[in-house]
Amino acid sequence: MTEAEKIIFDLKGYIVKPAVLSEDEVEELTSFVLRQRSDPGSLPPHERQLPGGVFERYIDHPAVMDVLLDVIDKDVEKIRLENIFLSCREGEESPWSPHAGGRTTNPNYAYNFHDGRIYAGMTRVVWELAEVKRDRGGTCFIPGSHKANYNIRQGFPEIDARDSGLWESYGCPPGSLVVFSEAVRHSADTWRNSDNPRIAIFCAYNHINVRHHKPTVSPEVLDSLTPEHRRFFNEVYHPQFARRAG
Numbered sequence: 001m002t003e004a005e006k007i008i009f010d011l012k013g014y015i016v017k018p019a020v021l022s023e024d025e026v027e028e029l030t031s032f033v034l035r036q037r038s039d040p041g042s043l044p045p046h047e048r049q050l051p052g053g054v055f056e057r058y059i060d061h062p063a064v065m066d067v068l069l070d071v072i073d074k075d076v077e078k079i080r081l082e083n084i085f086l087s088c089r090e091g092e093e094s095p096w097s098p099h100a101g102g103r104t105t106n107p108n109y110a111y112n113f114h115d116g117r118i119y120a121g122m123t124r125v126v127w128e129l130a131e132v133k134r135d136r137g138g139t140c141f142i143p144g145s146h147k148a149n150y151n152i153r154q155g156f157p158e159i160d161a162r163d164s165g166l167w168e169s170y171g172c173p174p175g176s177l178v179v180f181s182e183a184v185r186h187s188a189d190t191w192r193n194s195d196n197p198r199i200a201i202f203c204a205y206n207h208i209n210v211r212h213h214k215p216t217v218s219p220e221v222l223d224s225l226t227p228e229h230r231r232f233f234n235e236v237y238h239p240q241f242a243r244r245a246g
């Protein structure tokens with residue numbers, strides 16, 4: 001990341017990288033994930049679930065790694081991908097539900113700054129495959145709340161209300177990346193953009209020493225990945241033990 005991007009991520013807890021993908025890439029990825037969703041049987045078993053098929057090469061897309069190496073760990077071997085799902089919505093499918101925020105001793109969501117760099121736990125990478133209009137859908141954040149000193153996770157209506165004035169939204173073209181620390185208070189927003197649905201792929205990356213999600217990727221999909229991509233789904237451990245075992 002550039003110095004400015006690091007400062008923005010640290011300040012707000014999230015960053016938007018507009019139009020990372022070309023129109024062709026967006027089209028290919030969108031039609032693939034929509035087919036996975038509506039007609040998985042038309043695909044071979046190892047392509048029926050994310051990250052199988054076309055999405056595989058996006059696991060370590062340079063724009064994603066550019067952020068993760070600066071916020072999770074500078075050693076790619078210490079980064080896992082623990083959960084991936086497609087989110088499609090046209091209205092109120094995902095209710096307003098603020099969660100996370102504030103300092104936490106839970107290592108899954110840890111957000112620390114030490115020795116001149118960020119050490120984040122679970123970090124969401126969202127591929128926005130359709131246009132998002134500011135304040136008309138997408139994910140909303142309370143910027144800076146990953147570092148709040150008071151425990152805002154207990155939920156204060158005057159803070160959590162969508163119209164409290166504390167929530168920030170973003171707009172971005174198709175093919176953009178939104179990356180946020182799971183420690184920042186955030187919520188899905190009602191989709192209020194009648195021009196297109198929200199089509200977004202949510203990836204939860206984390207440090208190899210911790211895991212928040214139950215693994216759900218099928219053996220068929222895992223076995224189809226290249227060794228470099230399969231490594232993102234290794235069990236939770238410190239790589240020094242893999243080297244000793246080898």
Ligand SMILES: O=C(O)CCC(=O)C(=O)O
Nearest residue numbers: 094124138139187188189
């Ligand atoms: O669906 C969204 O926009 C937000 C998803 C969410 O809350 C999360 O990733 O933890």
